[in-house]
Amino acid sequence: MNLDNLRHSCAHLLAHSVKLLYPGALNAIGPAIENGFYQDFDMGKWKISEEELPKIEAKMRQILPTWEKFTFNEVSLAEAKRVFRDNKYKVEMATEFAKGGKKLMTNNPGDFLDLCKMGHVENPSKELTHFKLLSVAGAYWRGSEKNKMLTRIYGTCWPTEKELNDYLKQLEESKKRDHRKLGKELDLFSINQLTGPGLILWHPKLSTVRNIVESYWKKEHSNENYKLVYTPHIASMDMFVTSRHYNKYINSMFPAMLHQYIEGESAPDYLVDEQLKPMNCPNHIQIYKDRPRSYRELPFRMGELGTVYRYERAGTLHGMIRVRGFTQDDSHIFCTPGQVIDEVRGVIKLTRKMYEVFGFTDYQVYIATRPEKYLGTLEMWNFAENSLKKAAELESLSYKIDEGEGVFYGPKIDSKVKDSLGREWQLGTIQFDFNQPSYAESTKEDLEEFWAMKTFKDKFKTKENLWKYLKNLGRGFDVQYVDKKGEKKQAVMIHRTILGSMERFFGVLIEHFAGAFPIWLAPVQxxxxxxxxxxxxxxxxxxxxxxxxxxxxxxxxxxxxxxxxxxxxxxxxxxxxxxxxxxxxxxxxxxxxxxxxxxxxxxxxxxxxxxxxxxxxxxxxx
Ligand SMILES: [Zn+2]
Ligand SMILES: [Zn+2]
Known part of the structure; x- marks a missing residue:
């Protein structure tokens, strides 16, 4: 059975029931999500809370027998606009579907006319029996703060009673283990409006645990001959222009600090504008490049517990799991092509060792391959993908392939651990990078991309100024080593984390252990x-x-x-x-x-x- 179809169908049933109970309520979208579904409503004059959910559920069960099947009719845009004239959300979607060349289909199970994409169960009255409504939340129409706040009802639906009950039990257990709840109860961390959303305040107890984890991390990495470094939290924005983080990731970067003036200074001595760093890699590259490197120095494994800042929308922030400032257990390996397999094996070994120490014995590895748009040559991609697979095989690591899910700059291995409730969490990653270590001249396409960004328009005022700037910087850092014959070669660069970030890792750790840290980590033993x-x-x-x-x-x-x-x-x-x-x-x-x-x-x-x-x-x- 297709779970998405089942759950999306259940969202229709919910929409029908709410409309019967609350005349004038308008249903917007109702997609299937992981483990369930939601349905958004503009409730009009009504307000609903979780107390109403049993009543709505009862209505769903009452009308379900009349839901024999979904019948579909293709309609024109004009027809859809007429039928749904009272529901501006449906009209907006119909208009958009039609513009995108999609067919408009209405369906009317049990006398309920709705408009949506396909994907429903055959026999709703028989198949939709094992459902439960879970919670009510506010959600902006189309996720934008500029739009109206709608009412979102979450629910879940399963093929059998047993699966439903198992899921509800797991949900109950994960509520008890919620790291935000335990973080407060155990005095571990807090988030404060004054220090800012998405920024974690580590209280003494959790700081104690973090110190232990960091010491352990440093010791293990030193043993594996990683050279540990420190780099600053801000950097000249030129660096992130050269690395091209700006045009690829600007939506997740904090705005550049364009220094109009320094408060109290009449003649500011700032020559550069700065950027809160979203990544550590360009910094590490600068350390590598501070002097010429011989092949004898490779592999060069550079590690840092490096704090980075990335902009996340307020609505997506979640405790320690999704934050705006976090410390990655970051390392970059610079090596020759011949060293790649051994280096990846080394990271796999270290990952395995560290996960086991933290009690994560069950994890799944995914190799993400070349996406449609990519940098570098096909030859480089094949080499890198084969190296990842070969290394995994030599380490007897079974992996799944995520076809086309690699990053534009290279393929990667992602590790997802299973916690004590069987939930998967992405922690570590091993990524090839064909972008930053290479070098290319800036192109007119670069110019257009940068000119389209307000940051650069404000800074450079004219396209000519911007072009001079981009031409001067080029793209990539040209990371080289001198080989045995004295010739300069481009180094291979691998990004890797094992725990991911301290914040996320601790969020997962708290939930995995339900706050009962193993004795070596416990803040009070x-x-x-x-x-x-x-x-x-x-x-x-x-x-x-x-x-x-x-x-x-x-x-x-x-x-x-x-x-x-x-x-x-x-x-x-x-x-x-x-x-x-x-x-x-x-x-x-x-x-x-x-x-x-x-x-x-x-x-x-x-x-x-x-x-x-x-x-x-x-x-x-x-
Ligand atoms: Zn539908
Ligand atoms: Zn990196």
Missing amino acids: AKVLPITDRNLRYAQDVYKKLGNRGIRTELDDRNETLQSKIRDAEKEKVPYMLIVGDKEESKNQVAVRLRNGKDLGQYSLAEAISEIKNKIENKIVD
Whole structure:
């Protein structure tokens, strides 16, 4: 069964029901989406909230038996405009479809006339039985803030009752694990209107975890002979013109800082205008190019936990997963063509190792191949694609092919990990780049592309000025090395991340572990819980000893019952609780309890410490 057809058909059923219940409501679009569908409405004088969903669902079930099948009629634009004269959204879409040369089809299952593209079930009354409405949200018509805010109802629909229930259960579980909810409950991070949307404030606890992850990342990369660097957050905009990030990615870049003047300076000494960096690569290339490189220095693996800024529309921001500022675990490998396979294998090995350490044992790799529009020669593409496949095969990595989904500058391998709920998250990537390491003169097409951008019109005023500027810069950085014979050759450049970005990775990590970080990462690894005030002195002693051994420990010396101390420590997802009462104190012991409620009984303090240390050092994920 085609799930998209099923879900899109269910959106029609929803539209019909809402129109019956709320006369005057207008239905706009109702597409299938991942795991469900939505339907947008202009509710007119009505307002609906999630409380109304059961009523709407009941209506859907009531009319479903009359929905025997979708019958289709092709209509002219004039006819469509007449039939849907009360629904400006349908008229707008019909006009657009007609302009695009598409057929206009109306359909009327169960006496409900609608207009849409094809893709429906055969037997709605039989097939649309396993659905559920989920939520209500606001959504701008056509996604633009300039248009009216419509009411969007989300729902899901499945072929069987079991699949529906499994999905609803998973949804319930993912709500509990939502990193935005846990981020607040566990005091991990926040986003603040004053610091700005899409920009993460890392609180002390999560910063502790990030520090550990970054140290681990740096150690692993140093071991693999990566040279770690630091580069600034802003750069001359000339660099991103030369790299051509401007014309390809301007919609996801923050505006250039065109310096009209510097506040308080009468004669600004600015010679360049700047740009918040959306990528680290051009910076790394400048380090590589600071002096001539011999083949003996290759492969040159340059790594940085590099912070970049990309503009994302406010409506698409999502906790730590989709943000405007993030730190990539970025590296660029400069090498000879003969070294490519080994380099890719090295990245695959390191990726595998690091994912396993974080408990991601299940992941899928996709090789994305040449898209329709591409830079570089066919020969380069074939070489690069074959190298990626060969490296994957040599590493016994099974992969899927994403035909034509490569970036215009080169093919890539994407890694998607499966989390504990079976959801896929894209983290790492290995990408060839035929653009930045090459060099070409600027063309008149470049000129037209740049002249079309307001940023460049404002800066250069005339096309002639802009052309002089572009001609002077050219395209690409001409990244070379000197080979054995003393000849200059263009280096191969590979971009790669393993975790993706710290922000996204932590969003995924929080949801994967439901906030219960493995002990080596846990912000607080152990909590000492004295049963009464009598045991306070001994508890302090235990607390100090753990701290001295490098275990991140807290002491709960509040005047609370043991039960409530345990409850709070469990809520904070602290891996180890060390409970100390008279009995433990008299024998120099601790009673060990885990955050999952398991009681391990009495241990000598030394044993408890060595058990905890052992788990930390071996990065045990339980
Ligand atoms: Zn339809
Ligand atoms: Zn890069």
